[in-house]
Amino acid sequence: MINCLHGGCLVCRERNEVFNSLTGDELATIDTNRTNIRYKPGEIIFKQGAPCYNFYCVTSGLVKLFIENGNHHNLIIDLVTPVEYIFIPGIFNDQKHHFTAAACEETTACLIDIHVMTDVMRKNPDFAMEYIKKISRQSIGMLEKMSGYNHKQVFGRVAETLFFLSKEIYKKNPFTLSLSRQELADMTGITKESFIRVLKKFKEDQIITMEGNHCEILNFQMLEMISKNG
Amino acid sequence: MINCLHGGCLVCRERNEVFNSLTGDELATIDTNRTNIRYKPGEIIFKQGAPCYNFYCVTSGLVKLFIENGNHHNLIIDLVTPVEYIFIPGIFNDQKHHFTAAACEETTACLIDIHVMTDVMRKNPDFAMEYIKKISRQSIGMLEKMSGYNHKQVFGRVAETLFFLSKEIYKKNPFTLSLSRQELADMTGITKESFIRVLKKFKEDQIITMEGNHCEILNFQMLEMISKNG
DNA sequence: CGCGAGCTTGACGTTGTTCAACTAGAGTGG
DNA sequence: CCACTCTAGTTGAACAACGTCAAGCTCGCG
Numbered sequence: 001m002i003n004c005l006h007g008g009c010l011v012c013r014e015r016n017e018v019f020n021s022l023t024g025d026e027l028a029t030i031d032t033n034r035t036n037i038r039y040k041p042g043e044i045i046f047k048q049g050a051p052c053y054n055f056y057c058v059t060s061g062l063v064k065l066f067i068e069n070g071n072h073h074n075l076i077i078d079l080v081t082p083v084e085y086i087f088i089p090g091i092f093n094d095q096k097h098h099f100t101a102a103a104c105e106e107t108t109a110c111l112i113d114i115h116v117m118t119d120v121m122r123k124n125p126d127f128a129m130e131y132i133k134k135i136s137r138q139s140i141g142m143l144e145k146m147s148g149y150n151h152k153q154v155f156g157r158v159a160e161t162l163f164f165l166s167k168e169i170y171k172k173n174p175f176t177l178s179l180s181r182q183e184l185a186d187m188t189g190i191t192k193e194s195f196i197r198v199l200k201k202f203k204e205d206q207i208i209t210m211e212g213n214h215c216e217i218l219n220f221q222m223l224e225m226i227s228k229n230g
Numbered sequence: 231m232i233n234c235l236h237g238g239c240l241v242c243r244e245r246n247e248v249f250n251s252l253t254g255d256e257l258a259t260i261d262t263n264r265t266n267i268r269y270k271p272g273e274i275i276f277k278q279g280a281p282c283y284n285f286y287c288v289t290s291g292l293v294k295l296f297i298e299n300g301n302h303h304n305l306i307i308d309l310v311t312p313v314e315y316i317f318i319p320g321i322f323n324d325q326k327h328h329f330t331a332a333a334c335e336e337t338t339a340c341l342i343d344i345h346v347m348t349d350v351m352r353k354n355p356d357f358a359m360e361y362i363k364k365i366s367r368q369s370i371g372m373l374e375k376m377s378g379y380n381h382k383q384v385f386g387r388v389a390e391t392l393f394f395l396s397k398e399i400y401k402k403n404p405f406t407l408s409l410s411r412q413e414l415a416d417m418t419g420i421t422k423e424s425f426i427r428v429l430k431k432f433k434e435d436q437i438i439t440m441e442g443n444h445c446e447i448l449n450f451q452m453l454e455m456i457s458k459n460g
Numbered sequence: 461c462g463c464g465a466g467c468t469t470g471a472c473g474t475t476g477t478t479c480a481a482c483t484a485g486a487g488t489g490g
Numbered sequence: 491c492c493a494c495t496c497t498a499g500t501t502g503a504a505c506a507a508c509g510t511c512a513a514g515c516t517c518g519c520g
Contacts, residue, residue, distance in 0.1 A: 151302040
């Protein structure tokens, strides 16, 4: 955000390791082909099914990536924090988005034309390798999530979600949520009613406190155990 | 299989598009660093959690990739048919396998040292791009699967599995299964009892026939509709 | 002929969803 | 300033979907 708006990619480079492998020239090319856009909470950044033209790097705020299922609930597959780019699997295949991205808070993102990025990727094998690393990590995450969906029940999944939010997204404890109960449920793969019931149980068991959007994890060990053992 | 054993990688090259981008020299390097191994049905090829040393290309038979969950059921995340390589996401990260691979039938595979592969990848950007394409496709598949797990119920999922087996794995109809009921259930993310009950219903409704391991899809349209609508 | 592994079926219990009602707080207009 | 509405959150009761468990079946093989 402040980085990209004022310092250009040279500062971004310090934040997201993928860009470390670029030369000054390559970075300059990307910098000149970059647009920074501001999104309000709830606004859609790109839409599932639409063609993809840009590479997105979130520079401030919080972005949710979710799959839309007609009449069914959405499934939030990932949250993207600054300074992180959004992995768009369709870029190298059907050139379509396979999920929707929307801002959860006031958010800014850098847009870079995908041709510029792929050119750089072709020319700089280190950059390509970094990208492969990134996608691989993403895949590992998805595998674990998928496995969790299959054998964990609600308590384990909610515990996992809370743990993830504190450790990976807000990076503190206590923390203040910028996600609604519905969104929390969507990223856990259950209904909001079920999510709330589990929260209530966790509160009763003194594992967390939760008033409105302010949440504190009181017993990390217990939460992790519940998360692991389903 | 016959390809790799007798013709070397030059023939394999005709089969798996990822290798199309390689020069003769690069292909020769891979060819000389290649070992072809034969696995009996049920044998483990590599094990979840173990360090990864090789790149695997399935040259005959059928391989299942599955996540092991302690006391819970396994989850089959993918089946690999010839001539296709196994995507190993840990190669570029923690150097560990994140799932187990096992032969479902009599299977042969070419093993190539990962350093040889990554060297080639670094030198040949086209090859790297092909690899990125591959991982991306894999990711899209996983996303769809994950989404399906979350909103489809058993009928939809079983329909999806049968459809997938006929279209992608055996590539014909009728087809003869080399997977047990337990394995079919594991790749659908349900219990074998549930899988069997759904099969029974499909048979009653004249959508399929299934005697032992011989299966025929009678009504593709209906099956696809059930698969889509859950 | 008998054994065992995989398959099939039925009865039952648990889990989580659905639906509906109720509450609290924020924004709006008289 | 007070209804009014609207949305998000919360709770309870009823229900459906799956999983679990246990028993019986089939078929290949010694």
